[in-house]
Amino acid sequence: MPNMSLNKVVMPEQDPKVRARNFEEVTLGYTEEMAVEEAERCLNCKNKPCVTGCPVGVKIPEFIAKVKEKDFYGAYEVIKSTNALPAVCGRVCPQENQCEGKCVRGIKGEPVGIGRLERFVADYVMKGKAAPVQKPASNGRKVAVVGAGPAGLTCAGDLARLGYQVTIFEAFHVAGGVLMYGIPEFRLPKSIVQKEVNALKDLGVEIMTNMVIGKVLSIDDIIEMGYEAVFIGSGAGLPNFMGIEGESLIGVCSANEYLTRINLMKGYLDDYATPVIKSKKVAVVGGGNVAMDAARSAMRMGAEHVYIVYRRSEEELPARKEEVHHAKEEGIEFMLLNNPVKINGDENGRVSSVQCIKMELGEPDESGRRRPKEVPGSEFDLEVDTVIMSIGTSPNPLIRRTTNGIEANKRGCLIVNEDMMTTRDGIYAGGDAVTGAATVILAMGAGKTAAASIDKYISSK
Amino acid sequence: MFKIVTKRALNDAVFLMSVEAPFIAKKAQPGQFIILRVDEKGERVPFTIADYDREKGTVTVIIQTVGKTTEQLSKLSEGDSILDFVGPLGVPTHVEEGTKSVCVIGGGVGCAIAYPQAKALFNRGIDTTVIAGFRNKDIVILEDEFKAACTDLIITTDDGSYGKQGFVTTALEELIQSGKKFDEVIAIGPVPMMKFVCSVTKKYDIKTIVSLNPVMVDGTGMCGGCRVTVGGETKYACVDGPDFDGHLVNFDELMSRNSTYREQEHACRMMAQAK
Numbered sequence: 247m248p249n250m251s252l253n254k255v256v257m258p259e260q261d262p263k264v265r266a267r268n269f270e271e272v273t274l275g276y277t278e279e280m281a282v283e284e285a286e287r288c289l290n291c292k293n294k295p296c297v298t299g300c301p302v303g304v305k306i307p308e309f310i311a312k313v314k315e316k317d318f319y320g321a322y323e324v325i326k327s328t329n330a331l332p333a334v335c336g337r338v339c340p341q342e343n344q345c346e347g348k349c350v351r352g353i354k355g356e357p358v359g360i361g362r363l364e365r366f367v368a369d370y371v372m373k374g375k376a377a378p379v380q381k382p383a384s385n386g387r388k389v390a391v392v393g394a395g396p397a398g399l400t401c402a403g404d405l406a407r408l409g410y411q412v413t414i415f416e417a418f419h420v421a422g423g424v425l426m427y428g429i430p431e432f433r434l435p436k437s438i439v440q441k442e443v444n445a446l447k448d449l450g451v452e453i454m455t456n457m458v459i460g461k462v463l464s465i466d467d468i469i470e471m472g473y474e475a476v477f478i479g480s481g482a483g484l485p486n487f488m489g490i491e492g493e494s495l496i497g498v499c500s501a502n503e504y505l506t507r508i509n510l511m512k513g514y515l516d517d518y519a520t521p522v523i524k525s526k527k528v529a530v531v532g533g534g535n536v537a538m539d540a541a542r543s544a545m546r547m548g549a550e551h552v553y554i555v556y557r558r559s560e561e562e563l564p565a566r567k568e569e570v571h572h573a574k575e576e577g578i579e580f581m582l583l584n585n586p587v588k589i590n591g592d593e594n595g596r597v598s599s600v601q602c603i604k605m606e607l608g609e610p611d612e613s614g615r616r617r618p619k620e621v622p623g624s625e626f627d628l629e630v631d632t633v634i635m636s637i638g639t640s641p642n643p644l645i646r647r648t649t650n651g652i653e654a655n656k657r658g659c660l661i662v663n664e665d666m667m668t669t670r671d672g673i674y675a676g677g678d679a680v681t682g683a684a685t686v687i688l689a690m691g692a693g694k695t696a697a698a699s700i701d702k703y704i705s706s707k
Numbered sequence: 708m709f710k711i712v713t714k715r716a717l718n719d720a721v722f723l724m725s726v727e728a729p730f731i732a733k734k735a736q737p738g739q740f741i742i743l744r745v746d747e748k749g750e751r752v753p754f755t756i757a758d759y760d761r762e763k764g765t766v767t768v769i770i771q772t773v774g775k776t777t778e779q780l781s782k783l784s785e786g787d788s789i790l791d792f793v794g795p796l797g798v799p800t801h802v803e804e805g806t807k808s809v810c811v812i813g814g815g816v817g818c819a820i821a822y823p824q825a826k827a828l829f830n831r832g833i834d835t836t837v838i839a840g841f842r843n844k845d846i847v848i849l850e851d852e853f854k855a856a857c858t859d860l861i862i863t864t865d866d867g868s869y870g871k872q873g874f875v876t877t878a879l880e881e882l883i884q885s886g887k888k889f890d891e892v893i894a895i896g897p898v899p900m901m902k903f904v905c906s907v908t909k910k911y912d913i914k915t916i917v918s919l920n921p922v923m924v925d926g927t928g929m930c931g932g933c934r935v936t937v938g939g940e941t942k943y944a945c946v947d948g949p950d951f952d953g954h955l956v957n958f959d960e961l962m963s964r965n966s967t968y969r970e971q972e973h974a975c976r977m978m979a980q981a982k
Contacts, residue, residue, distance in 0.1 A: 496967045
C-alpha cells in the first residue's frame with residue numbers, strides 16, 4: 247500500500263537564523279527511514295511521466311523501488327547508469343520543472359521528492375565504502391574535453407566507461423566548473439563535487455588544470471596531439487552588466503566575481519588570502535539561482551540588509567522555488583517589480599545608493615512572460631554600499647576567437663547539429679557554451695548526447 | 708606544481724623568477740601575462756611575462772614585494788614550487804608592420820614589462836628608445852638588459868641620484884622637442900605615470916599603448932573585475948587587453964577601482980608582517 251500523504255516527507259534543515267550566518271549546508275538530507283517513507287509515495291506508474299522530464303533519463307521509478315526495498319546500493323547503480331553526478335543533481339536540479347513537475351502525485355498535493363531521494367541515495371553510497379571501480383578496458387583511442395564543468399565531466403565519464411582515453415583540459419586550478427566557482431558551499435558542498443571528480447579519475451579520466459584552451463593550446467594543437475575528437479564544454483562565463491551609469495563605482499561587481507571569490511577562492515574563510523567586499527547593505531540585481539546564491543552569500547558574509555531587485559514579479563522569478571523559499575526564510579528582502587536605472591556614488595567613488603524605478607507587467611513577450619514596463623515618475627533611491635549584477639552570462643569567446651571553422655550565433659553561442667557536432671568535423675560542443683546560461687542538468691544532458699555521438703563518430707572512422 | 712628554476716634580486720624590493728612552465732613558454736608573447744597561486748590558500752594574482760625561453764620551457768616574471776602574495780613569493784627559493792601557474796593570458800602587444808621608431812617607457816617595476824616589449828621591437832629592427840624611470844638610484848633595475856635591447860636608453864630618477872633627473876615625461880618631451888620622431892609610444896608603469904605620458908603624447912598626436920593591470924580573479928573574462936572604460940566602452944583587461952590605446956583609457960576610474968580591496972589588503976599585509 248503506497249504512502250498516500252499529500253506532502254513530501256519534510257527534509258531536516260538548519261534553522262534559518264543560524265544558517266543565514268554560516269556556510270554549512272542548508273538542508274541536511276533524509277535519514278534511511280525518511281527516504282523509505284518518501285519512496286513509498288511513488289505509485290510506480292507504467293508510463294513513467296517523471297522520466298520524460300529528466301534531461302538525462304534517470305530511471306526514476308526503478309531507483310525508487312530499490313529505495314523502498316532498502317537496497318540503496320542497487321538504487322545508486324540504477325541512477326548512475328544514466329547520471330554521472332547524482333549527488334549534485336539531487337541538490338541543484340530544478341526538479342519542479344522536470345521530473346517532479348510531471349509526477350502524478352503533484353496533481354493533488356506535492357509530487358514525490360525525487361530530488362531528495364536521489365540525493366539521499368548518492369550521499370548514502372558516498373558515505374559508505376565504495377566498491378573499487380573497475381577501470382574499463384582501453385580501446386586505445388583518445389578524446390579531449392575542454393572544461394571540467396557539468397557538461398565536460400558527464401561527457402568524459404560516459405566516454406571513459408566506453409574505454410576511451412579521455413583528457414579534460416580545465417582553465418581553473420580545480421575541476422568542477424560552475425559547481426566549484428558558482429554554486430555556494432551551503433547549497434552544494436565542494437567535497438561532494440570533488441568526490442564525483444575523483445570517481446572520474448578512478449575511471450581513468452586525466453584532468454589537466456591551469457590549461458586555458460585558446461591560449462596555451464589551440465583546438466588544432468589538441469588534434470595534433472592525437473586526440474580524435476574534442477568536446478567543448480567551456481560554459482557561459484562572461485558576466486553581463488546593465489550598461490547603466492555608475493557600474494564602474496567601487497562596490498559594483500558581477501555575481502560571478504563575488505561568488506568566485508567566495509566559493510572557488512574560499513574568501514569566506516579567514517585563512518584564505520582572497521579578499522571579498524565587506525558590505526552592510528547589498529542590492530543583488532536579478533532573480534535567478536545565481537542571484538539567490540549571491541544574496542544568501544552576502545548575508546552569510548555579514549550584511550545587515552540584502553535586497554533582491556528584480557524587474558518582474560514573484561511568479562516570473564527564474565530561480566528554483568526552494569532557493570526563493572530559503573532566501574526569504576534567511577531574511578533576504580525581495581524588491582520585486584523594480585529595476586535599477588542608475589548607481590550613485592560618494593566622493594570616494596564608492597556606491598552610496600542605487601536608483602530604481604517601479605515596474606508593472608504588460609503583455610507577454612517572446613519568452614511568454616509578461617513584459618515589465620516602467621511606471622513613469624516612480625524613481626526612488628535604495629541606500630546600499632554594494633551592487634551585485636546577476637543578470638545573466640554569455641559564452642566565453644576565447645575558443646571561438648582562436649579556432650577556425652567553429653561558428654557561433656550572434657549571442658556567441660556555438661552552433662551544433664543534433665549530434666552536438668559544431669560546424670567543424672570531429673569538434674563537438676554542449677552545455678552553456680551552446681545554449682547560453684542554463685542549468686547543470688541540461689549541460690549534463692548535452693555532454694551525454696555528445697559522448698554517444700563521439701563514440702559513433704570515432705567507431706565509424 | 709611549477710618549479711622555480713632561477714631566482715635573483717634586482718633591488719631590495721624587486722626580484723626575478725624563472726618558472727618551469729613548458730606549455731606557456733611555447734606560446735608566450737610580449738604583452739601577455741600569467742596568473743599564479745602560491746599555495747592552496749593563496750590568491751590568484753596576475754603578473755606580466757617579462758621573458759620566456761621556449762627551449763628551456765621557462766617563463767620569467769619580475770615581482771615587486773608589495774602585498775601578501777608577493778611577500779610569500781619573495782621567500783621562495785630556486786627548486787621550490789608554485790602550486791598554480793596559468794597563461795599565457797591576454798592579447799600580445801601589437802606593433803604594426805612598417806613602424807620605424809618606437810619609444811618604450813617603463814616606470815619602476817613596470818620596466819619589467821617594458822623590457823620584453825623593447826627587446827621584441829629592437830629584434831625586429833625597429834629604432835627603439837627606452838626611457839626607464841625610477842624614484843632613485845637604489846631601485847634601478849634591468850639596466851644591462853635594456854642596454855642590449857634598445858637603440859638608446861635614458862634612465863631617469865626623481866631625485867637625480869642616477870641618470871637624468873626628473874620624470875619620464877620630461878625626458879620624453881625633451882626628445883620630441885629635439886626633433887626625435889616616434890611612430891608610437893608604449894608606456895608601462897604606475898597608473899598616474901601612464902596618464903601623464905598620455906597627456907604628453909596626445910599633445911604631439913603620437914599613438915600610445917598602455918598596459919593595464921587592474922583587479923582580476925580568473926584572467927579569462929569570467930569575473931568582470933578587470934573592466935576598464937576605453938573610449939566610453941567597457942573592456943575586460945584580461946581578454947581585450949591588457950594593452951589599450953592610452954588616449955582612450957579612463958585612468959581616473961581605473962585608479963579608483965584599483966583601490967577596491969585596499970583596506971583589506973592593508974589589513975592582510977599587517978597580519979602577514981605581524982606573524
